[in-house]
Amino acid sequence: MQAQTWFGYIWELLPGVVTALELTGIALxxxxxxxxxxxxxxxxxxxxxxxxxxxxVEVGRGIPLLVLLYIFYQGLPQIxxxxxxxxxAITAFTWSTAGYATEIIRSSLQSVPNGQLEAASSVGxxxxxxxxxxxxxxxARIAIPPLMGLAIIMFQLTSLAYVIAVSEVMQAAYxxxxxxxxxxxxxxxxxxxxxxxxxxxxxxxxSIERRLARHV
Amino acid sequence: MSETxxxxxxxxxxxxxxxxxxxxxxxxxxxxxxxxxxIVGPSGAGKSTFLRCINLLETPxxxxxxxxxxxxxxxxxxxxxxKKELSTLRRNVGMVFQSFNLFPHLTVMxxxxxxxxxxxxxxxxxxxxxxxxxxxxVGLRDKADQYPGRCSGGQQQRVAIARSLSLxxxxxxxxxxxSALDPEVGAEILSVMxxxxxxxxxxxxxTHEMGFAREVADTVHVMVDGRVVESGNPExxxxxxxxxxTRKFLGAVLGR
Amino acid sequence: xxxxxxxxxxxxxxxxxGSFAIxxxxxxxxxxxxxxxxxxVRVLGxxxxxxxxxVPPLVWLFLVFFGLAEIGLKLTPFQAAMLTFxxxxxxxxxxxxxxxxxxxxxxxxxxxxxxxxxxxxxxxRIVSPQVFRTVSPSMVTYGIGLMKDSALASTIGVVEMTxxxxxxxxxxxxxxxxxxxxxxxxxxxxxxxxxxxRGVDEKMRKKYVVN
Numbered sequence: 001m002q003a004q005t006w007f008g009y010i011w012e013l014l015p016g017v018v019t020a021l022e023l024t025g026i027a028l029x030x031x032x033x034x035x036x037x038x039x040x041x042x043x044x045x046x047x048x049x050x051x052x053x054x055x056x057v058e059v060g061r062g063i064p065l066l067v068l069l070y071i072f073y074q075g076l077p078q079i080x081x082x083x084x085x086x087x088x089a090i091t092a093f094t095w096s097t098a099g100y101a102t103e104i105i106r107s108s109l110q111s112v113p114n115g116q117l118e119a120a121s122s123v124g125x126x127x128x129x130x131x132x133x134x135x136x137x138x139x140a141r142i143a144i145p146p147l148m149g150l151a152i153i154m155f156q157l158t159s160l161a162y163v164i165a166v167s168e169v170m171q172a173a174y175x176x177x178x179x180x181x182x183x184x185x186x187x188x189x190x191x192x193x194x195x196x197x198x199x200x201x202x203x204x205x206x207s208i209e210r211r212l213a214r215h216v
Numbered sequence: 217m218s219e220t221x222x223x224x225x226x227x228x229x230x231x232x233x234x235x236x237x238x239x240x241x242x243x244x245x246x247x248x249x250x251x252x253x254x255i256v257g258p259s260g261a262g263k264s265t266f267l268r269c270i271n272l273l274e275t276p277x278x279x280x281x282x283x284x285x286x287x288x289x290x291x292x293x294x295x296x297x298x299k300k301e302l303s304t305l306r307r308n309v310g311m312v313f314q315s316f317n318l319f320p321h322l323t324v325m326x327x328x329x330x331x332x333x334x335x336x337x338x339x340x341x342x343x344x345x346x347x348x349x350x351x352x353x354v355g356l357r358d359k360a361d362q363y364p365g366r367c368s369g370g371q372q373q374r375v376a377i378a379r380s381l382s383l384x385x386x387x388x389x390x391x392x393x394x395s396a397l398d399p400e401v402g403a404e405i406l407s408v409m410x411x412x413x414x415x416x417x418x419x420x421x422x423t424h425e426m427g428f429a430r431e432v433a434d435t436v437h438v439m440v441d442g443r444v445v446e447s448g449n450p451e452x453x454x455x456x457x458x459x460x461x462t463r464k465f466l467g468a469v470l471g472r
Numbered sequence: 473x474x475x476x477x478x479x480x481x482x483x484x485x486x487x488x489x490g491s492f493a494i495x496x497x498x499x500x501x502x503x504x505x506x507x508x509x510x511x512x513v514r515v516l517g518x519x520x521x522x523x524x525x526x527v528p529p530l531v532w533l534f535l536v537f538f539g540l541a542e543i544g545l546k547l548t549p550f551q552a553a554m555l556t557f558x559x560x561x562x563x564x565x566x567x568x569x570x571x572x573x574x575x576x577x578x579x580x581x582x583x584x585x586x587x588x589x590x591x592x593x594x595x596x597r598i599v600s601p602q603v604f605r606t607v608s609p610s611m612v613t614y615g616i617g618l619m620k621d622s623a624l625a626s627t628i629g630v631v632e633m634t635x636x637x638x639x640x641x642x643x644x645x646x647x648x649x650x651x652x653x654x655x656x657x658x659x660x661x662x663x664x665x666x667x668x669x670r671g672v673d674e675k676m677r678k679k680y681v682v683n
Contacts, residue, residue, distance in 0.1 A: 058659065058663060059655070059659065062620075062658055062659040062663055063655040063659060064623040064634075065620075066623045066624060066626070066627075066634060067623055067637075067654050067655050068655070070634065070637065070647070070651045070654075071647075071655060074638070074647035074651065075647040075648035075649075075651045075652070076647075076648060077645070077647060078645060078646055078648040113317075115313060115315050116317060118313065119317035119318070119319070119376075121273060122271055122273060122306055122311040123306065123311075123330075123331040123335070123380065123383065124306040124335040124383060125331060125334055125335060126299065126303065126334070126335075129334045129335075134319055137321045138319075138320070156526075156528040157528065159530040159531055160530055163627055170531065170534070183538045183539060183542060184538070184539035187531060187534050187535045187538065187539050188539070191527045191531050191532075191535060194526060194527050194528055194531060195523060198526035198527075199526050202522075
């Protein structure tokens with residue numbers, strides 16, 4: 001196969017990449033703060049609210065993203081709510097992101113050594129000050145690498161939005177395939193595009209992980 | 217010694233249960249302003265737990281705590297301490313831990329300034345000035361902008377002492393401050409503590425360092441299995457202990 | 473409707489368990505390659521794992537099902553799904569094993585060598601049991617993830633739960649009900665398994681952690 005055709009394919013896929021990045025970006029921008037909220041609610045809120053938060057998280061994590069996508073795109077119309085493909089995708093991805101991110105955040109909050117909590121208390125810091133100045137900064141350092149890893153995974157998962165007709169990479173690939181009657185090279189090009197973004201991103205996360213570990 | 221009016225700090229009938237196990241059994245101790253108390257005993261005697269009950273890092277199952285004007289009864293039927301009460305308590309009672317517990321993501325200077333600003337409301341300049349004074353006192357002025365990770369154990373503990381002093385507490389609690397340090401380094405810390413004592417700080421020290429107890433403490437309390445078995449001045453306790461457990465403990469510790 | 477959709481569960485289970493089983497065996501080879509003495513083998517192993525993990529499972533599925541068909545290898549949806557997920561699992565499980573091996577430490581190997589155990593004995597009797605104990609929780613967690621990924625098989629025509637729910641939606645328009653059933657089924661499967669994983673983790677910690 002000629003290099004030119006390859007580049008041609010990849011060129012056609014690029015708008016899909018942009019959409020995929022947009023979708024990922026929005027899901028993270030909404031999902032991560034939501035996850036922090038959930039983590040705090042699960043840890044500190046009164047029982048009923050904590051239970052609701054746990055339910056929210058478990059559903060986001062326990063149901064395959066594909067099924068969540070279908071629920072919002074094909075399920076809601078049953079009760080007369082008809083979201084656009086992108087909106088359905090954003091909702092599903094945000095829920096899923098929040099689900100996984102909550103676990104990461106909770107785990108990082110727990111990883112802050114007990115001695116730190118005691119030192120902060122013994123020096124008179126209020127609970128909120130203790131959280132803001134001692135727990136959160138240390139937990140953040142622990143949580144950042146896994147959260148970045150999650151972001152990469154979410155980017156890869158945008159491929160699923162294909163099934164509800166979001167114009168991301170796979171959708172673009174599919175159309176390209178129908179035009180050229182050559183699915184194999186087109187899908188290979190799609191694979192290459194994902195790999196080209198994922199591999200450097202993962203390497204970046206690893207180096208950040210190493211640098212964070214050195215500081216603390 | 218100091219005037220014996222009512223003790224500045226007094227813990228009465230402190231009992232602590234962890235589930236089925238009774239870790240502290242009716243422990244009572246008082247300390248006058250300016251005095252130094254040393255609490256010694258075998259591991260697991262409840263010494264650290266008792267110390268942590270004083271600043272309510274641990275909540276006793278029952279007992280009475282009086283520190284200056286602050287008074288709280290603990291146990292079934294009593295309300296737990298309010299956040300404000302806890303804050304006031306901890307402003308006046310400083311604590312130094314065995315594992316230092318400096319905040320690793322803050323510089324030494326920031327470690328010492330944080331509580332001053334957030335708890336005492338001092339502004340940035342005041343806090344830094346005070347921090348520098350304290351760092352001078354413990355001999356670490358040049359480490360002000362370093363992170364704890366770059367400091368040795370002995371240096372970290374000195375910073376920890378400075379951090380606790382930054383709130384101008386009336387009482388200082390020391391929980392085995394030298395146990396995690398080499399003997400030589402530990403000796404430096406002990407001499408800092410000795411200076412503090414000479415300056416009139418009221419101190420409660422849990423330690424294995426019998427030398428410190430003998431030289432600096434006004435009273436030694438021996439704790440075994442959650443109870444105080446013997447109390448008295450250091451000379452008497454060490455040369456002429458009465459309680460069999462005390463003898464056994466001292467035999468093991470001093471007979472090396 | 474409920475019954476029709478839930479019948480797809482069989483496929484979910486078969487694909488999940490089957491791929492996991494094959495992947496866990498292949499994963500040993502992957503871990504072996506990643507820790508081999510020969511640098512070339514190690515690099516090849518690294519490339520294998522990196523590429524598999526850098527491409528989304530959906531893309532792999534399509535490549536295997538549609539792509540291979542174009543060069544003459546026509547697989548049934550089920551076969552394509554099994555093949556794809558087994559290979560993907562081998563990469564992830566291989567990495568999990570590798571992590572477990574790293575945790576083990578040289579001391580075990582040195583002790584065994586000094587006792588004169590053969591390499592095979594070392595592997596089977598000393599290394600594997602300990603690595604297995606360390607990585608079991610991660611393996612279970614991965615298994616749960618694999619089960620959720622298996623829903624993707626619906627996109628290439630495997631008649632499992634998600635596929636059936638789609639059919640039902642197209643026929644009756646009751647999408648919410650249909651997919652709620654699917655979602656519920658996955659929750660009922662993954663939540664207990666999640667607890668089991670956590671339980672296994674704690675048991676392992678209590679019993680076997682030496683350092």
